[in-house]
Amino acid sequence: xxxxxxxxxxxxxxxxxSRIKSPAPFLSKTYDLLEEEEERxxxxxxxxxxxxxxxxxxTADGTGFVVWSxxxxxELMLPRYFKxxxxxSFIRQLNTYGxxxxxxxxxxxxxxxxxxxxxxxxxxxHRKKCEPSAFPQYLKASEESNNSPSSTVEENNTxxxxxxxxxxxxxxxxxxxxxxxxHFKTLELKLMExxxxxxxxxxxxxxxxx
Amino acid sequence: xxxxxxxxxxxxxxxxxSRIKSPAPFLSKTYDLLEEEEERxxxxxxxxxxxxxxxxxxTADGTGFVVWSxxxxxELMLPRYFKxxxxxSFIRQLNTYGxxxxxxxxxxxxxxxxxxxxxxxxxxxHRKKCEPSAFPQYLKASEESNNSPSSTVEENNTxxxxxxxxxxxxxxxxxxxxxxxxHFKTLELKLMExxxxxxxxxxxxxxxxx
DNA sequence: GGGAATATTCCC
DNA sequence: GGGAATATTCCC
Numbered sequence: 001x002x003x004x005x006x007x008x009x010x011x012x013x014x015x016x017x018s019r020i021k022s023p024a025p026f027l028s029k030t031y032d033l034l035e036e037e038e039e040r041x042x043x044x045x046x047x048x049x050x051x052x053x054x055x056x057x058x059t060a061d062g063t064g065f066v067v068w069s070x071x072x073x074x075e076l077m078l079p080r081y082f083k084x085x086x087x088x089s090f091i092r093q094l095n096t097y098g099x100x101x102x103x104x105x106x107x108x109x110x111x112x113x114x115x116x117x118x119x120x121x122x123x124x125x126h127r128k129k130c131e132p133s134a135f136p137q138y139l140k141a142s143e144e145s146n147n148s149p150s151s152t153v154e155e156n157n158t159x160x161x162x163x164x165x166x167x168x169x170x171x172x173x174x175x176x177x178x179x180x181x182x183h184f185k186t187l188e189l190k191l192m193e194x195x196x197x198x199x200x201x202x203x204x205x206x207x208x209x210x
Numbered sequence: 211x212x213x214x215x216x217x218x219x220x221x222x223x224x225x226x227x228s229r230i231k232s233p234a235p236f237l238s239k240t241y242d243l244l245e246e247e248e249e250r251x252x253x254x255x256x257x258x259x260x261x262x263x264x265x266x267x268x269t270a271d272g273t274g275f276v277v278w279s280x281x282x283x284x285e286l287m288l289p290r291y292f293k294x295x296x297x298x299s300f301i302r303q304l305n306t307y308g309x310x311x312x313x314x315x316x317x318x319x320x321x322x323x324x325x326x327x328x329x330x331x332x333x334x335x336h337r338k339k340c341e342p343s344a345f346p347q348y349l350k351a352s353e354e355s356n357n358s359p360s361s362t363v364e365e366n367n368t369x370x371x372x373x374x375x376x377x378x379x380x381x382x383x384x385x386x387x388x389x390x391x392x393h394f395k396t397l398e399l400k401l402m403e404x405x406x407x408x409x410x411x412x413x414x415x416x417x418x419x420x
Numbered sequence: 421g422g423g424a425a426t427a428t429t430c431c432c
Numbered sequence: 433g434g435g436a437a438t439a440t441t442c443c444c
Contacts, residue, residue: 024438025429082439083293083428089440095421096439127438128422153363156370163373170380177387184394191401198408205415234426235441292427293440299428305433306427337426339434 023122026093029081031119034058034065037077059108062116067107098128233332236303239291241329244268244275247287269318272326277317308338 022028037056044052055072058065067073067087074087082090099111113121232238247266254262265282268275277283277297284297292300309321323331 026439084440086440088442092422092441093439101421153366156363156366160366160370160373163370163377167373167377167380170377170384174380174383174387177384177391181387181390181394184391184398187398188394188401191398191405195401195405195408198405198412201412201415202408205411236427294428296428298430302429302434303427311433 021123023125024097024127027097027114027122027125028119031114031122033077033081034116058116064102064108064110064114066103066109070107096127097125231333233335234307234337237307237324237332237335241324241332243287243291244326268326274312274318274320274324276313276319280317306337306339307335 034056037054038058041051041054041057044050053068055069055077056065056067070087074085074090078087078090079085094109097111099109099114102108102110111125113125115121244266247264248268251261251264251267254260263278265279265287266275266277280297284295284300288297288300289295304319307321309319309324312318312320321335323335325331
């Protein structure tokens with residue numbers, strides 16, 4: 001049974017500044033799983049001299065992946081990374097995170113930010129629904145009609161409460177964005193320092209050559 | 211790995227009339243688990259003539275149950291019924307369904323509708339939050355205070371309009387912050403490119419000097 | 421594909 | 433204890 005914590009110990013506190021959010025466990029695990037299978041393929045190629053069948057692999061250009069054998073994938077690989085062995089649950093997660101099925105006759109999936117060799121992009125992938133600032137889904141329909149002249153006192157109260165919640169969410173979001181910006185500012189500073197070192201170095205060289 | 215469906219095949223359709231709702235899987239499983247342990251106790255009593263230690267059991271009067279050994283319970287029993295082996299997750303579920311801890315020095319829990327010999331009562335136990343017709347939990351508290359006798363319809367309307375304005379401002383601010391972030395991302399990319407140029411340059415020089 | 425209920429985890 | 437995010441299941 002998989003028992004690792006969802007996220008690493010460091011980089012946790014939501015109040016710490018200038019952190020990089022770790023990617024959703026689902027994404028890291030799916031990426032791990034592909035790397036593991038890649039590695040297995042490599043090992044077997046050396047041992048046996050043959051490439052062998054793979055259960056799942058990156059596409060040739062590394063912009064997507066294919067589950068070649070859903071049955072083996074579900075029975076053998078899923079339970080080692082997730083708390084289930086259902087292919088459909090895996091697919092449900094892919095959809096939640098915005099992956100697209102990109103071939104009609106194979107289980108091939110793609111996401112702009114999910115690419116071979118680009119683990120650092122994973123943290124830019126987010127769940128599709130429940131945007132922090134959005135109203136609860138089931139109330140959205142009623143919202144439009146609520147502000148009409150005919151709306152009752154209770155309807156107005158409902159709107160007011162929802163606005164308060166949306167407001168709170170927006171403030172939380174603002175805080176997160178501000179922290180991201182703080183992070184970028186630090187990064188920029190470091191890059192500029194680094195750059196100035198090489199800049200001096202480069203121009204000293206140019207001077208010597210004259 | 212537990213693989214049974216959450217609910218039996220029959221009694222499913224939410225549109226069929228005169229059906230008996232099956233209880234939440236968590237409740238059935240917890241009940242099963244207690245019956246299983248009861249049965250094991252009975253068998254061992256016959257085989258060995260002694261009652262033996264139990265990991266979990268109904269209380270003497272059957273109105274609650276006690277986890278005598280959380281460690282064994284978590285390692286040995288939980289994974290056979292649930293997709294985890296964490297005692298705290300089990301407790302979280304008990305709280306979700308409204309169970310109360312009824313002893314200070316033991317892990318003893320009770321729920322009015324969870325009693326020995328009364329499996330049919332399980333379907334009357336419901337999750338505490340997210341009643342379909344209710345407001346989100348987090349809004350309930352503020353609702354009461356806001357609907358106090360002293361607040362007039364006009365006051366509520368004023369509040370609502372102010373909230374809408376603040377809301378609009380927050381969204382504008384969000385947009386601006388997001389644009390700042392986009393700017394930083396571009397900048398970072400350019401700095402990295404630039405840096406990589408000087409990096410190569412620097413290392414070529416170092417090589418020539420050797 | 422995705423909405424929604426339930427389960428599991430993480431955090432206060 | 434419980435809010436909230438993520439995971440898993442079930443159903444349309």
